[in-house]
Amino acid sequence: MHLRVTFVAAARSSSLLAERFEDDRPLDQAGWDEVQRAAAELVPLAAAELRYCSPTPRSRATGDALGYGPLVQLALRDCDMGRWRGFTLGEAMAREPDAVDAWLADPRSAPHGGESLMSFISRVGGWLDTRPADDGSRIVAVAEPSVVRAALVYALKAQPSTYWNIDVRPLSTVTLTGNNRRWNLRLEAGMQRV
Secondary structure (H helix, E strand, C coil): CCEEEEEEECCCCCCHHHCCCCCCCCCCHHHHHHHHHHHHHHHHHHHCCEEEECCCHHHHHHHHHCCCCCEECHHHCCCCCHHHCCCCHHHHHHHCHHHHHHHHHCCCCCCCCCCCHHHHHHHHHHHHHCCCHHHCCEEEEEECHHHHHHHHHHHCCCCHHHHHHCCCCCCCEEEEEEECCEEEEECCCCCCCC
16 A cells, blocks of 8 residues: 655744754744644645644644644654754864764764764664554644655655755645555645645
8 A cells, every 4th residue: 555644844843044954942032833734734634634743832833733642753854963963063172173064075974973874864864664553544744844854855865965855934835645665755835745
C-alpha cells in the first residue's frame, strides 16, 4: 500500500534571524497569529488516519491548534547539536568558526559533539520508511523545518549538501507518497488535501 505523508512545518517561535539550534521555545504571538491565518487551509489535514509531531513545544502547539491531536515522535526531533544547542548559527560561528566551517562542509562531521547531518537525515528517513502502511494510508506530521528538509533530502535520495538549499517556511506543507525507501515528492495546486 502506498502512503501519503504530509509534513506541516511548525509555526515560528522567533524571527527567522533569531532561529536557534534545537529551539525549545513555545510559539510566540506571531506564530499563533500565523496558525490562525493558515487554519482554514491546514485544518482539513486532521482527516489523516495517523497524526504525528516533533517533540518541540512549537510543533506540539501547532498540531494541537490545528486540531490534529498529534502523537509525539522522538524520531522527528531536531538534529542533536551538542554543545551548540540554543545557539544561533552566528553565535556558534563566533565561538568556533573552524568547527562550523567543518560541519557545513562535511555531512559526516559532528564537531559540536552531537549528531552529524548524515545521521540526522538517516534517522528521519528511517522514521519515514517504517510508517505502518496497514494502519492507514494518510499521515500528517507537524515537524521542525529542519526535519522537513531532512525528510526531503532522504526521500529524493539527494546529496546531503542539498539540505542547505531547501527553504522550509513556517506552516508550509509538502507531501511525500510511497513507502519503504521509495518516495516521491507530490506538489499540488491550491489547498493541500490529504
